[in-house]
Amino acid sequence: MSLPQYDYVIIGAGPAGMAAAVEARQHGLNVLVLDEQPAVGGQIYRNIEDLEEQRPDEFQKLGADYQEAFELAQRFRASGAEYRPGRSIWQIDPDLTLYHIGQDGGPSETCHAQRILIATGAMERPMPFPGWTLPGVLACTAADVLYKSSGLLPRGEIVLLGSGPLLLLIACRLLDAGVKIAAYLDTNPHLAPFQALPYLPKALRGHEYLRKGIAMLWQMFTSGAKVHLGVTGLEADGEGHLQKVRFQQGSAPWKELPADLLLLHHGVVPNIQITRQLGCEHTWYEKQRYWEPVLDQWGNTSIENVAVAGDSGRVCGSANSVLTGRLAALETARALGKIDLAQQTALAAPLLKKQDQELAIRPFLDTLFPPRHPWLVPKNEETLVCRCEEVRVREIRDAVRLGALSPDRVKPMVRCGMGPCQARMCGLTVSEIIADERQVSPADVGYFRVRSPIKPVTLGQLTGVE
Numbered sequence: 001m002s003l004p005q006y007d008y009v010i011i012g013a014g015p016a017g018m019a020a021a022v023e024a025r026q027h028g029l030n031v032l033v034l035d036e037q038p039a040v041g042g043q044i045y046r047n048i049e050d051l052e053e054q055r056p057d058e059f060q061k062l063g064a065d066y067q068e069a070f071e072l073a074q075r076f077r078a079s080g081a082e083y084r085p086g087r088s089i090w091q092i093d094p095d096l097t098l099y100h101i102g103q104d105g106g107p108s109e110t111c112h113a114q115r116i117l118i119a120t121g122a123m124e125r126p127m128p129f130p131g132w133t134l135p136g137v138l139a140c141t142a143a144d145v146l147y148k149s150s151g152l153l154p155r156g157e158i159v160l161l162g163s164g165p166l167l168l169l170i171a172c173r174l175l176d177a178g179v180k181i182a183a184y185l186d187t188n189p190h191l192a193p194f195q196a197l198p199y200l201p202k203a204l205r206g207h208e209y210l211r212k213g214i215a216m217l218w219q220m221f222t223s224g225a226k227v228h229l230g231v232t233g234l235e236a237d238g239e240g241h242l243q244k245v246r247f248q249q250g251s252a253p254w255k256e257l258p259a260d261l262l263l264l265h266h267g268v269v270p271n272i273q274i275t276r277q278l279g280c281e282h283t284w285y286e287k288q289r290y291w292e293p294v295l296d297q298w299g300n301t302s303i304e305n306v307a308v309a310g311d312s313g314r315v316c317g318s319a320n321s322v323l324t325g326r327l328a329a330l331e332t333a334r335a336l337g338k339i340d341l342a343q344q345t346a347l348a349a350p351l352l353k354k355q356d357q358e359l360a361i362r363p364f365l366d367t368l369f370p371p372r373h374p375w376l377v378p379k380n381e382e383t384l385v386c387r388c389e390e391v392r393v394r395e396i397r398d399a400v401r402l403g404a405l406s407p408d409r410v411k412p413m414v415r416c417g418m419g420p421c422q423a424r425m426c427g428l429t430v431s432e433i434i435a436d437e438r439q440v441s442p443a444d445v446g447y448f449r450v451r452s453p454i455k456p457v458t459l460g461q462l463t464g465v466e
């Protein structure tokens, strides 16, 4: 049976994927967009169409960006791109045959693309510490997802911990929605603002972001929540569910707070499962301590006809994701003969100019919110790292001492990274622990070899039998 053929298959219907699809359709490409979520919008603009229609007051509160994103979603819907929500990519072959399954458990389907755009966004950096697997301990974006998808808001003693603009944004969004935050535990190092100062003049070109950041800080500090700065240690505790958190600031004695919900955040990192499975070249981005695919200005990876746009390339926010999506689509239009190089260059020029402006703040932000050591490598050796296979820091260190010097060597010894999440949750921490034990950089240690299936697939789905 012949496979469905497309000029361009885009994985992800967030800002990057939607913008790429609209641009590609304008140049006459035959486009398929696959996304595992049930609706367009990606992470930031999750459920945006329903929000606008069914909860207009909340939609207004989310700000002007959401109006723009809603318009992008409408343009995407009208673009003529084939859109298949609720489909997870679990494998891509070197000849660009894609395999995807439905969230409904239906059979796996296959299609073929001339070119592929990976626009799978970012994910929250895992933040292991004693007690992080207790019910009631969540990534802060989980609260945001529940709010945007279903209007659900948390109650009780709510504690937030971590650092970075997204934590602050979500805290303020909860406050705006009437949620009372009991405590905000900030883990950012005291020196970080001074280290970021040299990047401030350039960052002033993104003054609108700076203004928003200052307004959010003000809102948080005046909200009535107890703010504790320079937190360096944390434990969550409770009988079967979270009841209290203990935290430390530097070498001061530990303090305790009652807590029903602990929301964590330690930055976001590119989702590199697909680029890894395909074997694209990656590099270590030291400032934010994550792996990213090596890309040119059009988003081309080291593998021919495979490109990346948005936060799955480097975490730079939704406005940049739109621009990188459009640039990647222009490259595809040129590569497939729909436009020539001169047209591509002319169409890209205003986008590149805007991108330069958009990225001006990134060196400042990346230095202001550095991923910090105690949160990257848990001090307590009994901390669980791989949640799927229940592997602890101590076991990983022991494996390194026995001569396993990379994640792929540690994996068969202790099984970390072998579970259904395929190392999405533990991969970075495992690299960091091995690097710490060996006293080298994670760049020297490497990452897990990511194999198919990158998403759990049942045998029934593989054979097409229910």
Ligand SMILES: Cc1cc2nc3c(=O)[nH]c(=O)nc-3n(C[C@H](O)[C@H](O)[C@H](O)COP(=O)(O)OP(=O)(O)OC[C@H]3O[C@@H](n4cnc5c(N)ncnc54)[C@H](O)[C@@H]3O)c2cc1C
Pocket (backbone or CB within 6 Å): 011, 012, 013, 014, 015, 016, 017, 034, 035, 036, 037, 041, 042, 043, 044, 045, 087, 088, 089, 090, 119, 120, 121, 122, 123, 124, 141, 142, 144, 166, 169, 268, 271, 309, 310, 311, 312, 316, 317, 318, 321, 455
């Ligand atoms: C949970 C979360 C919440 C966030 N909330 C905010 C926010 O409120 N405000 C803000 O400024 N920034 C937020 N960010 C950062 C923000 O997501 C990005 O800057 C921006 O959305 C990136 O856009 P994108 O198009 O690159 O990716 P995304 O918007 O993340 O879209 C990627 C899409 O790819 C899909 N996908 C991933 N893997 C697969 C697969 N294997 N198969 C099929 N589909 C797949 C996902 O379902 C998703 O819809 C958030 C990040 C995360 C991780």
